[in-house]
Amino acid sequence: MYTISGLFHGAVFRDFGHKTFWHSLTKQRDEVEGLLEDVERRAYELLLASQNAMWVLDQQHEPPAEECGVFDDEQPLSKPQKKPLPSAPIVLEDIEDPLDVAMREKRFELLGKIWARLARYCAPAKSRYYKEREAEIWACVCRAVYTDPSLMLVAQNYQCAISLVKDNDSKLDLPTVERLWAAIKSLYVDDVRAAIDDVLHPVRPKGEYVVVLGTRVHKGPTESPLPLHAWGHMTALFPCYSCVRKVCKTVDDIVALTRYAILSGSGLAQSYLRYDFGYDGYHSLALCGFIPNNIEDLGPRYSIKKDNSFNKHDRPQWTETKSNYAICVGLSLTDPRSQEFVNACLRHPDLQVLCRKGRDGRLIRSKPLLGTQTRVAESRAALKTKQWDVRNAMYFNDTILQDALPVVSATQRLEDCFQVAIVDDGDGDMQDFVDKLEKIWFEVYDAEALGDLLRDIGGPYLHSKELEFDDTRTKPHSPLMPTTEPDILVSYERLWGRAPREGRLVDDELNVYYPK
Incomplete structure (x- = not known):
């Protein structure tokens, strides 16, 4: 006869046995997965060794020091609507495993994200750089693959990037698609810059590379500057000025990026680094290569205070303080107009200048840079x-030139530039200061207005087709070819040769709205 106590102890022992067995299975599973990862890693190393590309093992991404966070509030792409399933007689033999159905749908959803994300990056079909942009997209896919052992091994079954990404049959399982999507959406701006180099300079006289999906992925970048249109490739994938500026190696790179942003009318997002400070005429300065890290307006130039303390005087004392505005900027060392501009500033009666060519250049100053000065009277x-009163005047220290070094990231500045600090000792507010600088640049370029600068600076780019006209665009849009195809559905169908499932794009999690 069974007792309650006996039944209870039997259940306890069975539960304990089940838990022990489960833990044993879990441990064995972890050991097998670890063994498979080791085998996969070893196969990856052998693959790299066969191409003399062991350097790839050192290509680890570091997370960016700062996030721009400029797209968080935008509207994402619409998600596909779920359609009700038609009712039909249920046949047990036709019922699929719900887990298989869920995994298949998840796989197609992730593939849809990949296809939508890459379609975003396409140039307009009529652009002469459409094929080059497409090649850059596939080069980015190769960059996403080559540091991942699992993806790199899978890639050996495909001849090119498009055949890997376009594979919508059962060759790519869900874990592989998950890894591929994670790798593509985690591409850094440095990866994109390197991918552009891979496309523009596929064969190089020297340097190491590894072949991924038929494309050479080079270890290091070339020293060649990007042509102007290539900044369109950069901003297509990262439509943020602060993000793209991280890959600028010289002041000339910053100037080219800024000119592209202004001339193309791309409307790049600007977070902690800007090229438009909201002053009239500032686009003129930026086009000329005058791109400071910041323009800080500290308030009115003149301030007056009344002192009623009567400690040392029989009457109240009125004190007026004049505070001068200062702008620091790093100009190009290769553009002769930089020297012309500085010379004109040195001659200007209102401006005080401190400058130096490069990190070790000799300091040149017109006069000490006056920061504030005061005067006192017994009535207003x-x-x-x-x-x-010159005795109480305060001057800027020579270290102000540190603010002239162009910022490319939170931890990096460019020292190889024409470092210039300019103080306005005249009258007026910050807008008046900007107007004075704009007038000087007009004189340097022999221009009378912004239109003349657009012709002189933008004209050669149009003539060389680095910028393209788009006759179909009307106001208020720029007459130039947009950086990306405004209609993502159009670029999707052209890139993949088919419409998206259910006729709607999957949300690719970028949360960026591209205006038409």
């Missing part, structure tokens, strides 16, 4: 006739 009206 009497202040106008008083002289400024």
Whole structure:
């Protein structure tokens, strides 16, 4: 006869046995997975060794030091609507395993994200750089694959990147698609810059590379600057000025990127680094290569305070303080107009200049850079006739030139530039200061207005087809070819040769709205 106590102890022992067996299976599974990872890693190393490309093992990504976070509030692509399933007689033999169905749908969803994300990057079909942009997209896929052992081994079964990504049959299982999607959406701006180099300079006289999906992925970048249109490739994948500026190696790179942003009318997002500070005429300065890290307006130039303490005087004392505005900028060392501009500033009666060519250049100054000065009188009206007291004047230190070094990231500045600090000792507000600088640049370029600068600076780019006209675009849009195809559905169908499932794009998690 069974007792309650006996049944209870039997159940406990059975539960304990089940748990022990489960833990044993889990441990064995982890050991097998670890063994498979070791085998996969070893196969990856042998593959790299066969191409003399062991350097790839050192190509580890470091997370960016700062996030721009400029797209968080935008509207994502619409998700496909779920259609009700038609009712039909249920036949047990036709019922699929729900887990298989869920995994298949998840796989197609992730593939849809990949296809939508890559379609975003396409240039307009009528652009002369459409094929080059397409090649750059596939080069980015190769960059996403080559540091992942699992993806790299899978890639050996495909001849090119498009055959891997376009594979919508059962060759790519769900874990592989998950890894591929994670790798593509995690591409850094440095990866894109390197991918453009892979496309523009596929064969190089020297340097190491590894072949991925039929494409040479080079170890290091070339020293060649990007042509202007290639900044369109960069901004197509990263439509953020602050992000793209991280790959600038010289001031000339920053100037080219900024000129592309202004001339093309791309409307790049600007977070912690800007090329438009909101002042009238600032686009003129930026086009000329005058791109400071910041323009800080500290308030009114003049301030007046009344002191009623009567400690040392029988009457109240009125003190007027004049604060001068300063702008620091790193100009190009290769553009002769930089020197012309600085010379004109040195001659200007209102401006005080401190400059240096490069990190070790000799300091040149027009006069000490005056920061603030004061004058005191016994009435507000009497202040106008008083002289400024030079004994209490405060001057900018020479270290102000550190602010002239162009910022490319939170931890990096470019020292190889024409470092210039300019102080306006005249009258007016910051807008008046910007107007003075714009007028000087007009004189340097022999221009009278922004239109003349657009012709002189943008004209050669149009003539060389680095910028392209689009006759179909009307106001208020720029007459130039947009960086990407405005209609993502059009670029999707052209890139993949088919419409998306259910006729709608899958949300690719980028959360960026591209205006038409």
